[in-house]
Amino acid sequence: MRLLISPASPFVRKVRVLIREAKLMDRVEEVTVATTPMETAPEVVAANPMGKIPALIRPDGPGIYDSRVITRFLDDLAGANLYPQSRIWDILTLEATADAIMDATVAMSYEARLRPAEQQSADWVEAQWAKAARGIAAVNSRWMSHLSGPLNIGQIAVASALSYVDLRHDGRGWRNGNETLAQWHAEFTARDSMVTTKPA
Structure with missing residues (x-):
């Protein structure tokens, strides 16, 4: 494949x-x-x-x-069981939340990189960041229990989303107010799978 x-x-x-x-x-x-x-x-x-x-x-x-x-x-x-049936709807919702954070922050990047400066909308960018920030806060407040225990796709998706925010929008300071999630992210990104896939 x-x-x-x-x-x-x-x-x-x-x-x-x-x-x-x-x-x-x-x-x-x-x-x-x-x-x-x-x-x-x-x-x-x-x-x-x-x-x-x-x-x-x-x-x-x-x-x-x-x-x-x-x-x-x-x-x-x-057969990796990264979508455990015992918590499948919670895991899928967590993955969807992470993907929504990706959608919003990728859209912010495209606005800056692909649209002419005179056509860019600061209000639209801020609206996208508001979506991402709400998603990050929701993970920090509601979903931390799902980020511990055996590896699942929710953990992978959240780590990938937050790492992209660091890559393209580091100045947004997503860790402020989300210290528990920030600590989890620091530990998760030390995994070999995250280290070897980090964009150069």
């Missing part, structure tokens, strides 16, 4: 961390592609008509896409 990636994407990183934790490195080849929302690489469109990464190309079926679909597929393939 081939995974189309851009290393800085938090959605991609979530999948790459799972691959390492599930010990699937020998079954998934990671292929870096140069693609943007404005100029989508043809191989990405061929795998995902929406033109988004990550996309997983399988030898025995059509490409699958959306990071949550890919992680669920790979977890099932490996």
